[in-house]
Amino acid sequence: MAGHLTLDEMAATHETLVLEGPDGAGKSTLAERLSALHGFRVIHSPRTPDHLDLATRYREILGGAGRILFDRCFVSELVYGPLHRGTSRITWSEALDLAESVINRVGLFVHLTAPPPVIRQRLLDRDGEAASLEEVAALVTGYQRVFSTLADYTKVLTLDTTALQLPSAG
Numbered sequence: 001m002a003g004h005l006t007l008d009e010m011a012a013t014h015e016t017l018v019l020e021g022p023d024g025a026g027k028s029t030l031a032e033r034l035s036a037l038h039g040f041r042v043i044h045s046p047r048t049p050d051h052l053d054l055a056t057r058y059r060e061i062l063g064g065a066g067r068i069l070f071d072r073c074f075v076s077e078l079v080y081g082p083l084h085r086g087t088s089r090i091t092w093s094e095a096l097d098l099a100e101s102v103i104n105r106v107g108l109f110v111h112l113t114a115p116p117p118v119i120r121q122r123l124l125d126r127d128g129e130a131a132s133l134e135e136v137a138a139l140v141t142g143y144q145r146v147f148s149t150l151a152d153y154t155k156v157l158t159l160d161t162t163a164l165q166l167p168s169a170g
Contacts, residue, residue: 008038
């Protein structure tokens, strides 16, 4: 792990955590654990209706007080939007502005990943269905690309959740 600190040690020193990765990577499970141990208010970001402005929604949340842990947020739109709709509803300019807001809140981006077959099997176990292995692989690759770009602007901690032995949060 970055700087040989554990995720729990990093959580203790940050006011904002952004957990991102494909469905089945372990975001909700890890969010539940970190919230219980470190007092974060968990904000799960389900799909936002098309008519709502995503950037404004996240700016408002980031403008609030207290410890915040995002269980998915604007980063996912940069991955899922292009793959599912051909475009993202968040521009890179907006994403970098929001990333700066996370940084200003003493925040950390945590990229959760696992091999596509592991993620697909987790989804099958949890939901009884899953996207094709090719689609899961495209999502994993999409997150790698997005976080590679974000890492030019801020610190990103990447964790392979197969090593964390996370139980399902369902």
